[in-house]
Amino acid sequence: MKQIPIDECPAGTYLDVAVAKAQYHGEHLVIDFKHRLFSTSDRAISCIKLSRYSTDIAPAWELVEELHDQSIFMCLSDENDLYEWYCGLTNAIDDRTISFEIGADTAPLAITRAYLKAKGVEFVEVADETNTD
């Protein structure tokens, strides 16, 4: 396994796992990559299906709503009409831009990357052979 920056991580299981880890921060997760399932190591929570945050808009939108509930607003745009999506995040409590212009080819991927950055995650663990181009 190797660690790569969020901005270079392609959509897929590794990024989705990173979201699950951010959501269960403090828990040690046991991941079944093949079947896209995870459990907490103490088995208090077992066999949760890993949502396809980075590829499907509906689960990605849950992340937008989750951040909003924490007063972190996400602006999603394709301003240059280049089919590249950008996310801007603003913390409404102090009106501070906490991250800006996180780009991706698709909206779910941009949302997932922005969510992870909002959670303080900078790197994602991926298989050594993962292509980051």
Added chain:
Amino acid sequence: MKRIPIDECPAGPEIDAAVAKARYSEIELVIDLEHGLIATSETRLCESLESGWIGWKSTLNGEVESFCLKLLKYSTDITEAWELVDGAGIQHAPSIYRIARWYCNFMVDGEQIESWATTAPLAIIRAFLKAKGIEFVEVPDETNTG
């Protein structure tokens, strides 16, 4: 029935039907709002809305007379609404965000088309309908426009 401005139209089958008609304006559709169904004799729509496919009605000699599809819930389901952002030919510089309410805009012919709503899907489809030049939606008289 009464006509109300797009920005006052609540989420529901009436605005979903307006989206379907605007999206497939070149195809004649018959929409059953009560059951959330679309009937059409055009195979093109069936191909593009595969997930909404239900079945077909055939004539006595076995020829297909019309196809039946589900009316997608554009106004309440983000996955359906997102198809309009990503794949309905209106995707000119879309921008979507939420402060107190959800905001969505598209650039169409250099003009900014914008819309606000309580949910993201509703904001998206209101902007989509405006981008398609639709300003009013027909709703039952008793519809509450808040």
